[in-house]
Amino acid sequence: MTIQQKLDDLLRRLEELQQLHQNTSVEIIRLRKEIKLLQKEIKGYSSEPAPISKAAKIDEVPPAQIKEEKIPEVNIDFSKTKGPSLPPPLPRKKKSNPAPEKPDFTPEKAFDLEAFIGGNLINKIGILILIIGLGLFIKYAIDNGFFPPIVRLILSYLAGLSLVGIGYGLKAKYKAYSAVLFSGGMAVLYFSTYGGNAFIEPALIPRTTAFILMVVFTVVTVIAALIYDLQIIALLGLVGAYAVPILLSDGSGDYKLLFSYIAIINTGILAISVRRDWRISLYTAFLLTWPMFAFWLMMSFDSDMSSGVVWFFAITFFVIFYIALVIYHLFNKKEFTGDNFFFLILNALIFYGLGVVILNIKSMENTQGFFTLINALVHLVVSLAVYNRLEDKKLFFVASGLFCLFLTMAIGIEFEAETRVLLWLVQAALIFAIGRRFSLWIYEVISLLVLFIGISSLLGIWIEGYYEAKVHLKVISNKYFLTSALALMTFLVFGWLNKKWPAQPETPSSYILKALTPVLIFACLYLMFFHEIYHQFSQAHLNTPPGSQFNNGMLHFRTIWLINYSLVYGCILMLVNRFFIKNRTFGQIVSILSFFVIIAFLMGAFFSLSDLREAYLNPALTPEVVETSYWIWIRYVTYLLVLTTLYLIHLSLDQFDQAKEIRSFFRLFVHLVILVMLSSELTTAMRLLFSVESNSLAHNVGFSILWALYSLMMIMIGFRRRSKILRVAAIILFGITLLKVFFVDLVDISTESRILLFVAIGVLLLITSYLYQRHGHVLLGDEEEGADA
Numbered sequence: 001m002t003i004q005q006k007l008d009d010l011l012r013r014l015e016e017l018q019q020l021h022q023n024t025s026v027e028i029i030r031l032r033k034e035i036k037l038l039q040k041e042i043k044g045y046s047s048e049p050a051p052i053s054k055a056a057k058i059d060e061v062p063p064a065q066i067k068e069e070k071i072p073e074v075n076i077d078f079s080k081t082k083g084p085s086l087p088p089p090l091p092r093k094k095k096s097n098p099a100p101e102k103p104d105f106t107p108e109k110a111f112d113l114e115a116f117i118g119g120n121l122i123n124k125i126g127i128l129i130l131i132i133g134l135g136l137f138i139k140y141a142i143d144n145g146f147f148p149p150i151v152r153l154i155l156s157y158l159a160g161l162s163l164v165g166i167g168y169g170l171k172a173k174y175k176a177y178s179a180v181l182f183s184g185g186m187a188v189l190y191f192s193t194y195g196g197n198a199f200i201e202p203a204l205i206p207r208t209t210a211f212i213l214m215v216v217f218t219v220v221t222v223i224a225a226l227i228y229d230l231q232i233i234a235l236l237g238l239v240g241a242y243a244v245p246i247l248l249s250d251g252s253g254d255y256k257l258l259f260s261y262i263a264i265i266n267t268g269i270l271a272i273s274v275r276r277d278w279r280i281s282l283y284t285a286f287l288l289t290w291p292m293f294a295f296w297l298m299m300s301f302d303s304d305m306s307s308g309v310v311w312f313f314a315i316t317f318f319v320i321f322y323i324a325l326v327i328y329h330l331f332n333k334k335e336f337t338g339d340n341f342f343f344l345i346l347n348a349l350i351f352y353g354l355g356v357v358i359l360n361i362k363s364m365e366n367t368q369g370f371f372t373l374i375n376a377l378v379h380l381v382v383s384l385a386v387y388n389r390l391e392d393k394k395l396f397f398v399a400s401g402l403f404c405l406f407l408t409m410a411i412g413i414e415f416e417a418e419t420r421v422l423l424w425l426v427q428a429a430l431i432f433a434i435g436r437r438f439s440l441w442i443y444e445v446i447s448l449l450v451l452f453i454g455i456s457s458l459l460g461i462w463i464e465g466y467y468e469a470k471v472h473l474k475v476i477s478n479k480y481f482l483t484s485a486l487a488l489m490t491f492l493v494f495g496w497l498n499k500k501w502p503a504q505p506e507t508p509s510s511y512i513l514k515a516l517t518p519v520l521i522f523a524c525l526y527l528m529f530f531h532e533i534y535h536q537f538s539q540a541h542l543n544t545p546p547g548s549q550f551n552n553g554m555l556h557f558r559t560i561w562l563i564n565y566s567l568v569y570g571c572i573l574m575l576v577n578r579f580f581i582k583n584r585t586f587g588q589i590v591s592i593l594s595f596f597v598i599i600a601f602l603m604g605a606f607f608s609l610s611d612l613r614e615a616y617l618n619p620a621l622t623p624e625v626v627e628t629s630y631w632i633w634i635r636y637v638t639y640l641l642v643l644t645t646l647y648l649i650h651l652s653l654d655q656f657d658q659a660k661e662i663r664s665f666f667r668l669f670v671h672l673v674i675l676v677m678l679s680s681e682l683t684t685a686m687r688l689l690f691s692v693e694s695n696s697l698a699h700n701v702g703f704s705i706l707w708a709l710y711s712l713m714m715i716m717i718g719f720r721r722r723s724k725i726l727r728v729a730a731i732i733l734f735g736i737t738l739l740k741v742f743f744v745d746l747v748d749i750s751t752e753s754r755i756l757l758f759v760a761i762g763v764l765l766l767i768t769s770y771l772y773q774r775h776g777h778v779l780l781g782d783e784e785e786g787a788d789a
Helices: 003-041 113-144 149-169 175-198 207-228 231-248 255-275 279-299 307-332 338-361 365-387 394-414 417-437 441-468 479-500 508-542 549-581 584-616 630-651 659-689 697-721 724-745 751-774
Strands: none
Touching (some): 149 175, 175 207, 307 338, 338 365, 394 441, 417 479, 441 479, 441 508, 549 584, 630 659, 659 697, 697 724, 724 751
16 A cells, blocks of 8 residues: 555545544534423423533534644535434445465375385385396306307397386386386496496407497487486486496406496486486486596506596596586576585595596606696686676686685695795785675685685794794895785785775675784784894804803893884884774774783893893803993883883773773882882892892892882872872882891891881881871772873
8 A cells, every 4th residue: 555545544534533523513412402301391390401410511512613623635514414313324345255265285195105115116126126136147147158148148138128118118107117117228238238348258249339339328318318307217227327337347347448438327417417407316426436436546547557548537527527517507597506516516626636646646746736727727717607607606606716726726736835825815815806896705705715824824934934944044135034025015905905895795704804904914014023033033042152141141132122122013003003093992902912012021021131131240151241231221222112112001091991990900010010120220230339249138128128118109109199009009018028128138137237227117117107197088988080190
């Protein structure tokens, strides 16, 4: 119903209700007049009318005073009402009672197991047993010489022709039973012809004649299957003939004749596939042909045999099944199904695998790359041939996918590691560009797979070149760094393509590529320099005398510079994101990774800095580096980078949820890092200025005073910023300091040192107490205010 029809219907109903309302009002007036007349006739009736019940109290509204609502295109004239009688009821539309529709389905008959076995299954089993029995009888007769060869052959043909004739004669009344007999007879004719050539010496049927006869039988079987329109003829007549060589073989058969025989049968399957989608016959032929060929190849083929004939049969089987799997859908423009593509891919992989076996047996491994490339080109030609000829693009996707697969394999076989990585990544980018440009999501999936292969290979050459190889590489100008740089350019191309041609609509593969591309770009850029730093310091370590301080120092410098590089990289990314990218998720990830780099500094690089300082300050152990201050001032470069990174992380905290809570704990972490640096620098100053040995009493007392002073400073900052968590942490640090004083520092120090230590700690405790007395009103339930300094 259209909108106009709905509006007309509503207007009509409103008009009917208004008419009914007007008639009801008139009837109410008439009834009230009659009631008044009756009340006057009652004895003792007063001048005033008796009160009317609530149910009858209805305002008297003359018809002329009834207000009409303004409704478009509705014009009702109430003045034409002739009397108080109600109008006749509106006519109702009579509902027709159509005859009940017949159901569009017929109830299925219940499955009758007895009928299925007796009328369907037994005849098929019977014909197969009959064929097997005839075959065994013929073999037994041949082995025992019961009949002359010519008689045995004639009897076999008579048996086959009899089954064909009887079957065809019963076609009119018993079509299914007739088809079973007919197909069985054709199978007998097949193996009679094969046996007359292969198993009788001298051959009663020349090879040429045998081929002609089997071609004739194939043509007849194909025509009969199409006439009967029954797959059972193809299944028993053609596929059943595969059992003949197995049943009658004595191990001395000619493989050329055998595979020619199978090729003829498969050609019949191909001919049927043009007109009928009989998958069972096709798949059965497939599952019999390839295993038989593979078994012979593994067991009988050797390097002394000619490979030309073997290649001919392998290619023939591959082409027959390739065409048979797609030809019905191409000619009849039917939609392809998943099982079609499964066998299509399986056919390609089996042919390729057997081809590699042939090359290995013939010691031609160096041609595997070329063979793989030929396979890729075959599928490329198929994909291009069907692209504009089919509305259903599934075959194009599968063929092009096989092309990409074999091209990827060819690259992996034929090229060295570095070239292989680049070709795989470029291939992935090209496939991605085609898929995104023409909205082919399957291409994006393929490009994703090839991309992962290229990335895995890139990781492999990094491990092999930078970590396992003992050869010193030039800085930057080496093949591994150049490969990394070219890989980075490929990842940038991915990002550019993803931005230029956004996915419409979004698919799982497009989501993965969208998230993966920036990760690959920044990770590759980071790792290509990370590996260079690692390798150069590792080689310097290997080139110095083992066990010396300089030898160990190279390992410490490697750790420090890897941390320094990571800190610089993180700072750059945080700045780039803050001023250019402005992506919240990216900023969070970079901040978290930079935080873990600082943790790595505390757990690794910090101790390396301490070892370098000790090596520099002990010239007896390190005579070769005693005059260089590089071993000392490198620590300040690291400190500066750590503090800069902490500051940038602090600026990025607003990007996180619950930033207030995170900021509180991050502030504690910052104070921990600063305290560790100050403690290390106290050791450095005491070693340089006062020649105080590490772990000495003066050294330990200095730590206690420093920690107590830092605790006081944290308490003051906590009061100023109203940070309870900071003050609590300061009190904990103060407690640790006191425990250290009483259980470590006071054990062996002199009286003067004890006096100095107690005075210092006491003064600090008094100052702390004063601060709590003065600012005690903010101790309970306080919160932080403002941002941190």
